[in-house]
Amino acid sequence: MDVADLSPAQARERFRTGERVPTAGWCRSWTQANLIAVPSELRYELLLFAHRNPQACPVLDVGEPGVWSTELFSGDLRTDLPGYRLYRDGRAVADLDDVVAEWRADLVPFLIGCSFTFERALLAAGVPVRHLEAGTNVPMYVTSIPCESTGSLAGPLVVSMRPVPEELVATAVEVSGRYPSVHGAPVHTGDPAAIGVENLAAPDYGDPVEVRAGEVPLFWACGVTPQQAVLASGVPYAIGHLPGHMAIMDVRDDHYRVA
Template structure:
């Protein structure tokens, strides 16, 4: 079966059984989300960080301490994503297939909006999405744009990039802007150096894609930003998704679309 035709439950079963792939293009019409789970002592700091940086950190759902499911995610957050990243003292120390043993009783899971949610809408409007064409992960970059700090958390903005034909940049901004709870409109268009990105061919996360003649690099805020804050702030313990390997929720992309 084409992965685009899977239901969220079917996709989660495949991940639970060991399939490990980026989730761009999976489960057509179903919302995907970033995962970050932090100790309960940090949950209010993270909520405040998200409040201060809503475009980068749009919170879709939050679980109780120790929970491994939420209202929007009917699977098991410890096993039903295709990849995880473990942090200790702000450093990524392991990429794991599952985190059943590492999941602590004080961990509070946050599900953060993902720009994959509006990619089908971009395609429907005639805007190409290069990483979907290639079957690769979206390229993501750490910028030199500082997020607003909150409590013990601070860090840089992370962005995802999609090359867009110059004539369609306005369309891409309008289409994605209808999804404000999953990053919304772009945060930057054009020169990557203006936001501290030195080389588009060397993303910090994901896979590089070509920006062709007549195209412009367009950058959206990315839900990996909380993981950048975990690293910058030296958080003693956290679990995130492996960038691009998302939690697939039991809600529809259209639930996050606002009308003109």
């Protein structure tokens, strides 16, 4: 079966039993989300960070301390994503297939919007999505743009990039702008150096994609931003998804379309 035709439950079962792959293009019309789980004493701090940086950190769902499912994700957050990253004292210390042993009773899971949600809408509008064409992960870059900080969380904005033909830039901006809960319109168009991205061929996360003649790089706020704040702020313990390896939720993309 084409992975685009899988239901969320079918995809989660495949991840639970060992499939490890970026999830762009999986489960057509079902919403994907970033995972970040932090100790309970940081949950309100993370909520405040998200509130102050809503384009990068649109919160779709939050679980209770210690739980591994939420209202919008009926699977097991410890096993049903295709990859995880463990953080200790502001360092990424391990990439894991599951986090059953690492999931603590005080962890609060947050599900953050993902730009994969509007990629089908881009395609339907005739906008190419290069990493889907190539079958690779989306490229993601740490920028020089600081997020608005809180008492204990700070860090730079992370962006994802998709090259778009110049004549379709306005279309891409309009289409993605209809999905504000999953990052919305691009935060930057054009010169990567203007946001501190020196080399498009060397993303900080994900895989590089070809930018062809006549194409403009478009940069969207990315839900890996909270993980970058965990690194920058020295958070003692956290669990995130492996960038590009998302939580596939039990809610449709159209639920987040506002126009």
